[in-house]
Amino acid sequence: MMTAESPKDPPASKLAVTLSPRAVEMAKARLQKRGTPDAALRLGVKGGGCSGFGYVVEFSDDPPRERDRVFDFDGVRVYVDKKSLVYLAGTTLDWEQTLMKSGFKFLNPQEAASCGCGHSFTVK
Amino acid sequence: MTLGLTPTYGLDLSALDARYHELSKVVHPDRQAGRSPAERRRALSLAVDVNAAYRALRDPVRRAEAMLARGGRASDRAAPSPAFLMDVMELREGLAAARAASDLGRVRGMADEVRARRDRVIAGLAAAFGAGRDDDAVPLVAELRYLARFLDEVRAIEEEADA
Amino acid sequence: MSVLFDIFDPKAAPRPIGIDLGTTNSLVACVRDGRPECLRDCDGVALVPSVVSYGARGHVVVGAEAARLQSAHPEDTVASVKRFMGRGADDPETRRLSSLRFEPPTSEADSRVVRFRVADRVVSPVEVSAEILRVLAARAREELNGVGGVVITVPAYFDDAQRQATKDAAKLAGLEVLRLLNEPTAAALAYGLEKKQNGTFAVYDLGGGTFDVTILRLDDGVFHVRATGGDSALGGDDFDRAIAESRVLPALGVTAPGPDVRRLALDLARRAKHALTEHAEVELSLPREGSAPLVLTRAELDGILRPIVERTGVACRRALRDAELSPTELTGVILVGGSTRSPTVRAYVRELFGVEPLCELDPDEVVALGAAAQAELLAGEGGVDDVLLLDVLPLSLGIETMGGVVDKILPRNTTIPAEARSTFTTYADRQTGFELHVVQGERELAADCRSLARFTLRGIPPMPAGMARLEVTFSVDADGLLHVSAREVTTGIEQRVEVKPTYGLDDDAIEQMLLSALDHGEDDLAARRLAEARIESEQVLTVTRQALATDAALLEPGERDQIEAAMAALVAALDCANASLIHLANEDLERATHAFAGRRMDAAIARAIGGKQLGEVERSVEGAKGIEAHLAAERS
Incomplete structure (x- = not known):
């Protein structure tokens, strides 16, 4: 897996997120279906939810912002703003299919507790 | 309007339903997404007409009246035979008595009898219109009206008893 | 446990939603990946208790939290507000067992609407319902990028005043109502889309406060309602009241209960009712020194509920008569509403219709699912082209x-x-x-x-x-x-x-409420009107352009110029920030396209009835008595 982070920022290399191969495949499919194969994904953390923080995964049609880190997984570009990266460091975005539902899943080693459904979480 | 069906008294009710559904899929207000307000308004007035026509066509009395009107005959002046009127008067007296005695079983029995009779009149009308004998249909339409009114009364009694 | 996320699209178009605004609970649903689903909270719960609690200093709490506040603040917490929708202050409904304080009307105009005194203010049922709708819309907004139009369900047996009140509540909550949909029809839609079985069905819908029965025929996607009936003041709440009045209050030894005792009695009654759905006997401990627990058996409960449940039979038999059907002609009976979980109700339905009722879909969720499906259809999305609901007027x-x-x-x-x-x-x-x-x-x-x-x-x-x-x-x-x-x-x-x-x-009055609900009153309202007028105009322009492109052949000489001029005028009006100017230009465009619209409709009808020329068909028929032959007239 390749990352497009800048080499002159060494501590940042520890602050990284990854996408599982299945997540890469599904992200590509979703971008394709949306008609914007070249758009990026934005991962992040926002305040709110019942356990403190909530995860964000959304499409982004714009170029990265100044405070964003950009990753590239087999052509799927992923933006994470630096603030969110603090909470997301080490996270793998996976894709899962259950009997009822399918979707992306945040595997975050820093997550201390999540509310019943995982929409929000607290950090260790 | 007959919703584009061939005007015939012995109307196939399932064909009527099918046609009504086809037309509703075009004109019903729910099906106007992506149309302009002018088209929506026009569709609404058509939907109202289609609903009214469907209701009229399903009603054997109104269907018969419309068939007579097509042939240029008025249906409202027709009188049933005196024998029929005597029959109906007796039936009504019987119904009033059953109602007074709260004899719902008797009311239902009479209703079944009248329903069978109504179905025979409807068959007679279909035969008359089918053979182009519109004149023969005139007294039958009047009979049908009396029988329909009798059944309405039965409904009212049943409802009263139920409440 | 961890949630599965879909990728949120900040540029996605607003999505239509369906709302079941229930007496006891409310839900919001939306169609995703072609299937309707209820939107859930953090804990996976779809039901939002239809309870609104008012605190001092303008604080409003809705849902489960409000329900928790109910025992502590019975007078400031409004539950089952749906029972009061469209009702006057002198309505018998306002005199039934309730912990609410009714505000006496000060004038005759005032008496047309029930009002409750809660905390620091006086509110109407429309305002209380709007609070619930706001919370549901917020949940939808959180999950979807934006909320488009909404289909709100109402009991089929709601009269005009109750329907109007529901629509007013939506307006107050800032929602665009695509349609008020009858609850049993919504449930049938959810079932029909799921099972795709043709036939004649009865929908038996007993909710917290309303009872509906609908007889409908399902024919290849057309849901044709034949008859409907019901009682807009009969439901599970009545079960609770009956249990409370006949058993709990006597056991508590209270003859003239205050609001908190009433609330407590109703709570205990509800708990007993739920427990007896699965168990043969329940023991309730009473919060009274030295009193023995109250023991209630299912047979006793049956005895209490049966007379209430039998009241539904009147409406069912009448609906069958109206549809000219006997129970044996029914393909199936669909159960809807939380109260149909009661064994007493199920046994009665089995007896009444002589068939084992269908209850595969969650009776609490099925109405919201149907509403979402209908919202999708009305928005012209989903491509379910063959589905149509033909519904009826419930009361003469x-x-x-x-x-x-x-x-x-x-x-x-x-x-x-x-x-x-x-x-x-x-x-x-x-x-x-x-x-x-x-x-x-x-x-x-x-x-x-x-x-x-x-x-x-x-x-x-x-x-x-x-x-x-x-x-x-x-x-x-x-x-x-x-x-x-x-x-x-x-x-x-x-x-x-x-x-x-x-x-x-x-x-x-609605306008006034809308103004006070918005922070900046009139400015906001004007801005909203302008935004609405603009959106509407954009849509009109888009569809007109499409119509001109696809049906150019139907245009008369010179007509295109007129329409295009009116379109240009509307485009120009959009540049000015003036809602009434936009409305005027919109009306002009509508006039300009009127005749063209008629021809397009006629062409669509002609296609539907098998490619025949409409005129030809019409010439061959006569107008039935009392019906104008509109089609023929417009055609000539």
Whole structure:
């Protein structure tokens, strides 16, 4: 897996997120279906939810912002703003299919507790 | 309007339903997404007409009246035979008595009898219109009206008893 | 446990949603990946208790948290507000067992609406319902990028005033109502889409506060309602009341309970009812020193509930008669509403219809799922082209005539949209005004029916009695809402009346609430109007452009120029920040496209009836009595 982070920022290399191969495949499919194969994904953390923080995964049609880190997984570009990266460091975005539902899943080693459904979480 | 069906008294009710559904899929207000307000308004007035026509066509009395009107005959002046009127008067007296005695079983029995009779009149009308004998249909339409009114009364009694 | 996320699209178009605004619980649903699903909270719970709790200093809490506040603040917490929708202050409903404080009306106009005194203010049922709708819309907004139009379900047996109140609540919550949909029809839609089985079905819908029965035929995607009936004040709440009154209050030894004791008794009753759904016996410990626990068996519960449940039979039998069906002709009976979980209810339904009822879909969720499916259809999305709901008017509409007798103008179970006319005359010489009293219901006398509106047709030229001809037209739209217009035929004096129910809030009151709900009052309202006018205009321009492109062949010479000029005027109006100017330009465009729209509709109909020329078909038929042959007239 390749990352497009800048080499002159060494501590940042520890602050990284990854996408599982299945997540890469599904992200590509979703971008394709949306008609914007070249758009990026934005991962992040926002305040709110019942356990403190909530995860964000959304499409982004714009170029990265100044405070964003950009990753590239087999052509799927992923933006994470630096603030969110603090909470997301080490996270793998996976894709899962259950009997009822399918979707992306945040595997975050820093997550201390999540509310019943995982929409929000607290950090260790 | 007959919703584009061939005007015939012995109307196939399932064909009527099918046609009504086809037309509703075009004109019903729910099906106007992506149309302009002018088209929506026009569709609404058509939907109202289609609903009214469907209701009229399903009603054997109104269907018969419309068939007579097509042939240029008025249906409202027709009188049933005196024998029929005597029959109906007796039936009504019987119904009033059953109602007074709260004899719902008797009311239902009479209703079944009248329903069978109504179905025979409807068959007679279909035969008359089918053979182009519109004149023969005139007294039958009047009979049908009396029988329909009798059944309405039965409904009212049943409802009263139920409440 | 961890949630599965979909990628959120900040540029996605707003999505249509369906809302089941229930007596006890409310839900919101949306179609995703072609299937309707309920939107859930953090804990996976779809139900939002329809409870609103008002705190001092304007603090409002809705849902589960409000339900928790109920025992501590029974008077400031409104539950089952749906029972009061569209009802007047003198309605019997307001005198039943309740922990609420009813605000006595100060004027006659005031008495048209029930009002509750809660914490620091006085609120109407419309405002309370709007709070619930806001919370549901917020949940949808959180999950979807934006909320487009909304389909809100109402009991099929809701009258005009209750429907209007529901629509007003949505307006107050800032929602665009695509359609009010009858609850049983929504449930049938969810079932029908799931099972795709043709046949005649009864939908037995017993909720927290309302009972509906609907008989409908499902034919290849067309849901054709044949008859509907019910009781808009009968439901699971009545079970709780009956248990509380017959068992809990006596056990507590209370004869004149205050609000908190009543609340407690109802709570205990509800708990007993739920426990007895699965168990044969329940033991309730009473919060009273030294009192033995109250033991209740399922057989005892049956005895208490049975008379209430049997009241549903009247409406069921009547609906079957209206549909001209016997129970044996039914393909199946669909159970809807939380109260159909009760074994007493299930046993009764089995007895009544002679079939094992269907309950595969969650009876709490099925209505919201159907509403979401209908919202999707109305928004023109989803491509489910063959689905159509043909619904009916639940209660007859009429006019009071001489002697207080009702002249029924539109009978119950008429398929909507529908229109009917009736002609009246003056009864005094030189009479210049004519009072019309619009009522809804099945009874012979106007006094026994629901009064919807009273208005006076004025300016009739003085004529001898019986000379004037007053033609009254009733139109019922697809939401089941009535519009009335009246016309004096000999002189052509026309008066169009929006029937705002006699019992209900008038437009000014709604406007006032809307203003006070917005932070900056009038500015916000003006801005919202402008935004709405702009969005509407953009849509009109888009569809007109499409119509011009696809049906250019239907244009008459010179017509395209006229339409394009009107379009250009509308585009220009959009640049000015003036809502009324935009509205005017919109109306001009509508006039310019009127004839073209008619031809396009006719062409669509001609395609539907098998490619025949409409004129040809029409020439071969005569108008049935009383029906204008509109099609033929427009065609020539």
